[in-house]
Amino acid sequence: MAEHLRIINPPQPRRASGLVLTETATNILRSVKLVADEPGTLTMVAGIPGVGKSETLVRYVQNNPEAIKMDIVADEGKVWDLAAAFMELFDMGTPNNRRMREERQRITEAIGADRVVIFDEAQYLANYNPRGGFNFDAYEWVRAMAEEGSFSVVFCGDLSLADTIGSVPLLRRRMVRPVVIRSVPKGDVVTFAEARGVTDATITDALAAVAKRHGGLADVKRTLDHAAKRAGDRRISAADGKAALQYLGLSIPGGRQCRTRPKPKPHCLNRFWH
Known part of the structure; x- marks a missing residue:
């Protein structure tokens, strides 16, 4: 399933042709720059479709070659999927499900300090638990990596992302200048x-x-x-x-x-x- 976690990584990212620096785009970039200047921090960009969230972040990746952008697909945002995507990116093989803590440490070292990692459609990192409700293990996994590895994270998605992160106090308290866009x-x-x-x-x-x-x-x-x-x-x-x-x-x-x-x-x- 990891192949569906499409990674936008230089030198051949998708082109954000014709991006217009609107007030919203400028606002998003301000938050991304803020966490980029404070390694180990997290921010959130949540909003309705069609306001230019993804295009703005693609442009950021184009202008910052060390940044990584991952697109999350529904039902494929579990911890193992994320680990597999990162390990594929860094040619590290396949994650061992019995040693996920060690795999997380290896991936953290591979990402390195002072980088920005962007997760688009990050609402899909909330996974339904058959026993009831959702689990947010993937968010916590990413947060732990960011703090241990001193790199910054941007979670981007629809308005349900704001609900998800807002419902997890540990994540909500760590958000630096979150951006929530409810209208154009x-x-x-x-x-x-x-x-x-x-x-x-x-x-x-x-x-x-x-x-x-x-x-x-x-x-x-x-x-x-x-x-x-x-x-x-x-x-x-x-x-x-x-x-x-x-x-x-x-x-x-x-x-x-x-x-x-x-x-x-x-x-x-x-x-x-x-």
Whole structure:
């Protein structure tokens, strides 16, 4: 299963082409830099889909060749899976399930001090326990390695990650400047649109409304891409933006936005992060 824990490791990381430094991206990078400057610390980036979390962290890896980024897949975030992924990265063979403490020490030494290790989709490190509830052994395993090896950790995921870490006092107390993003700021949409040469308030207001739905900046990008094709060599107009929204099914006749989806119920543990 370890092969599904995809590791982004230089020199050939996935390219974060066209990343726009929005307010949210800048905020995320500030927290990552903070833990990078304090080896052995942890931080969290939790937010709704489509705000640029992963793209921002990919860009960080590109600009910091010693950083490691691991993508966690559902049901494959157990301690053994993590150990196997790290040992594959460092050509250390396969972990011995009976000697996980020794394997953890070996992996810690292989990672080395002063590096940043990023776990994307880190909500999947919470594993369901058939006897009831979830266990958080993988988080504790990573925390112990980071403190022993003096490297920094970034847990990135959806809003359920904030609930998970918020429910474990040992982890919550160790979070340095956690970032929790519950909506796409309109300023992010404006910055993203301006990077495409779009400043018309009519368009940016409509795009901001679209971003509030579940697509986030991904829907904004899709809309602007289609509007640019329609505009051709000329500047994107409000009519181009409206046509793109209608074509993509993000608006209804008359200029009104599509009926918004029901707001998700608040997470029961969100009280830990304000």
